[in-house]
Amino acid sequence: MKQLIIVSTLSILTPGLVSCVSTSKQSTANNPVDFCQDVGGEVKSVGNGAEQFCLLPDGSVVELNEFYSKHKK
Structure with a gap:
């Protein structure tokens, strides 16, 4: 039963964590x-x-x- 709860919690939290990480990358480029x-x-x-x-x-x-x-900031 404990394993089921952990897996359920991870599957709920993971998409938000991944989207947060993927959008937080900042580019230092100064050309297109x-x-x-x-x-x-x-x-x-x-x-x-x-x-x-x-x-x-x-x-x-x-x-x-x-x-x-x-998109360049």
Whole structure:
């Protein structure tokens, strides 16, 4: 019975703990490319580098400079 209570408690607390940790990371980057990489993304270029995008870990794709200007603190 004690094991069941511990497992139940951990399963309730873990999602909140994970989201807290994942959102608390601060980037020290001072340019869009480094910022994308700091948040776990991968920089992709289109048209000989004319347009750059950040492929984020969740699979979403955002325009690199716009993403940097919106989220850099």
